[in-house]
Amino acid sequence: MATVELTKDNFDSTVRDNGFVLIDFWAEWCGPCRQFAPVYERVSEANPDLVFAKVDTEAQPELAAAFDIRSIPTLMIVRDQVAVFAQPGALPEPALADIIGQARALDMDEIKAKIAEAQAESQGQSPAGGDGGAPDA
Secondary structure (H helix, E strand, O other): OOOEEOOOOOHHHHHHHOOEEEEEEEOOOOHHHHHHHHHHHHHHHHOOOOEEEEEEOOOOHHHHHHOOOOOOOEEEEEEOOEEEEEEEOOOOHHHHHHHHHHHHHOOHHHHHHHHHHHHHHHOOOOOOOOOOOOOOO
C-alpha cells in the first residue's frame, strides 16, 4: 500500500476508519526525515495490512501543533483511535519492525479500560461510577 498523505481534512477519517495507523511527521528540509523515508516505505511494503501515513509539518502546521511535534521525524502509532506510541528520531528498519510487532501485540481492550479508569479518577469518580472509595458516613 502506498503511503497516505495526511492533512487536517483527512486526518480524523483516516484514523477513525483504520484500526492501525503509523504516522511519520516530517519536513522536506529535514535530513534525518529524508534518510528515514526509504526505511518507512520498505516497512510499509512489508506490512500491507497497516496504514502508513505522513504529515508534512510545513504544509500541516495545525496537525503538528495539535500533536505537540517539537522534533522531526516523529513516529506515532495509533491503534483503535488511541495513540500507543510516539517518539522523535529516525529509526533503523529492525527497530521500526520491532515497534510495529509490539504495537500489534497490545491488548487494546486492556488499554481502553485503563484509559477509562484514569479518566474516571481524574473526574473524582471510581470507574464503576461510585464515590471513589470514600467510607460511608
